[in-house]
Amino acid sequence: MTKKTIGFIGTGVMGKSMARHLMKVGHELYVYNRTKQKAEDLIADGAIWCDTVGDLAGSVDVVITIVGYPQDVEEVYRAKNCIFERARQGTYLIDMTTSKPSLAIEIFDEAKERGLHALDAPVSGGDIGAKEAELTIMVGGEVGAFTEIEPIFQLMGTNVRRQGEAGAGQFTKMANQIAIASTMMGVAEAMAYAKKAGLDQENVLASIATGAAGGFSMTNLAPKMIKADFAPGFYMKHFIKDMNIAIESAQEIGLNTPGLVVAKKLYQELAGEGEGDSGTQALYKYYMMNG
Incomplete structure (x- = not known):
């Protein structure tokens, strides 16, 4: 693989592990994060710190972003001294944030006008997938850009697929989140039911996780629910x-998503109780508090 200089913006729960995989094979890595402390481990391992997004964008062949919200994506791309203003012609721009499909299309169009290559490439797999380089990566954008960047994606994930043109990666991630929303309700309900029925939850899980009820949430998150x-x-x-984006997107294409709407309501109630910084498996608390 031809070594590239890669800029990584967003070294949080998942981003730090993803960036480290790129360093391990010899890519020169530049990093930026709003809180420098979250990048210090990478810097200690040889990553180059940049004081601004613009400094990073002007120094690399590839810019990868994985930030929090669509407004954060807009800021790193469009604010003064940021990606669009400083990236050199021919730079590859990869947004791995879960964001709006419409914004991904806007970024692609603007990038093309500036002589840049943009891909939307949200991921699934959480912190475990990021640490193990086993993420699912869903990509939207032109075939040529995808082919060029695919070897970099393969360093971070085991299931890398181009889904179509710009925005297709984000549409696919929304399908993923819609599936997870109702699944998480089912897993949390099942674990709460087992508890209320006086069963050994771990023994129940050992039976149902390998049957038709099995899946990522049952295997990886139900044990965390049991252990609190x-x-x-x-x-x-x-x-x-993500659920807000998915609901908005579904409305735009004329689809009713009742399961998603209910899941969002339950999660918002928990967030209102101060659980916003908890993991998604904390939905279990809702059932135990309201059972």
């Missing part, structure tokens, strides 16, 4: 953001 481990692999507040 609500530390975030993926923040509840960010999942609420």
